[in-house]
Amino acid sequence: MKKPILLGTSTATSRTPCCSKVGIKKGPWTAEEDEVLANYIKIEGGGRWRTLPKRAGLLRCGKSCRLRWMNYLRPTVKRGHIAPDEEDLILRLHRLLGNRSSLPDIHNHDAYFRVPSKKARYEYMNCKIKGSYTVNISRWALIAGRIPGRTDNEIKNYWNTHLSKNLISQGIDPRTHKPLNPVSHGSSQANQDDDDDVPESNPNPPSSFKSSELMGEKTNSMDTTNLESHQIYQHQQEVGDDCMGQPSSSGNGGDLVENGNEDHMFSLFLDSLITDNQQQQQQSNNGDLWEAEIMFPMVEFGNPQNYFNHHQQHP
DNA sequence: AATTATCCCAACCGCAGCTAC
DNA sequence: AGTAGCTGCGGTTGGGATAAT
Structure with a gap:
């Protein structure tokens, strides 16, 4: 309505x-x-x-x-069916990113599980760097940014019409990626949050996961040499806001060079999350999403760099 | 063959934060 | 400091296409 x-x-x-x-x-x-x-x-x-x-x-x-x-x-828009590998990536990224309402309040880590204020949400989603450089990392756009030629609208539609239904048919809440009937998985976990409307994306958020570490998703380049041989990852450069090279109103054309290191780091960080998430699923009895969620080890890593270092040491 | 139900997706809408003035 | 206009996002809808009866 x-x-x-x-x-x-x-x-x-x-x-x-x-x-x-x-x-x-x-x-x-x-x-x-x-x-x-x-x-x-x-x-x-x-x-x-x-x-x-x-x-x-x-x-x-x-x-x-x-x-x-x-x-x-747009010339770069790809038409046609979503491939299985694209679908898999959408699922994994959606799990990692959660629903919009579950985005963490990066300025108040204690409130991580609560629905963040819109202001905080916006600051999280549009990480403001040095007062002039903002990069939109909203959920659908971020997912689309990982899949060459796919648009956020297309991803969103595909999610709403296919993937969410598939998850529901498997007894999984498409919002939280957790069982619709949590009883079978133990009530303590299922009921740990009094607010039923708040998904529990990452029970242990990184303590220093601040905005300056979340940036450049849509416009960055990346090194794929240490990542899984997933063809999708290799075309991220195509994803940026291709408004014919014109900077957007939010200033995407700003400090890309200056922030290139952090930009690159976040990209690697996200890829690490994806890779790790995939491994967790493979290890969890044919992709038991619930178990994989519990095992998700973000708590081990104080910041994305540590997380990435860990993955390089333990591929 | 005709009708009804369901699916799918392109497009619309309102919102909210931004920048410019 | 306040206001107006701009942009881009998520949620939602309308109607065409397809399937089922």
Whole structure:
């Protein structure tokens, strides 16, 4: 159901709609519109979405243009079925990243299991570096960023229509990746959290897992030499916001070089998590997700570097 | 063959934090 | 400091495609 418009909020009252509803076309795009949009972006570049439709001569709102470009018209977008290895990666990344509401409050580790404030969540998801460099690492975008040619919308749709149902049919809560009926796995674990709405992603968060260590997911490059020979991992560079090389409003084009080391480190860290998660599943009796979750060893590592070092020492 | 049910995904919507002024 | 506009995200919907009856 549609959420009610909160007229009392400052944003709701002050914001003008993204487009004038009068004369704006909605619904499926025609081939002609696609051509106009693609040609325009090819020549003029993307960005400035609000004014782009007028400049391009389209009777669409900017958001619609952006969405059409990002999810369909971009040359790097891959069409077709999700491959099994892609599906596997989506599952593992979703387990690692959890639901949006389970993202840890990085500024208050004691509150790790509580639903973080939206502010904290935003700061976690858009790690702000040195006041000018923000990198969006939201869940679907992050997952999509690991799968070349796939968009966050596609990943999200695939999750909602396929993977979540598969998990439910296996008796697994797709939100928490834990059994829907936790009794069979021991009540102490299942009921340790009084707040039923809060998934228990990582019972032992890294103590120094701070924002500066979470960055660069969508734009970084990576060294895959020490990782599993998974073809997917090797094309991460394609994933970035390819708005024709224009920096986004959030300043993605900022301190990439300056932060390259941390950027690289986080990428390696995430890959380590993925690899480790896969190993845990293999070791846990044909992929018993519940057992693998319990065994997840983030507690051993105070920060991503330690975690990564460990994996290099114990591949 | 016709009708109904279900699936799937492209597209829409509102929200919230950002930057610019 | 306050406000307006921009961007991008997650959640949701509508309708076409397909399957079942």
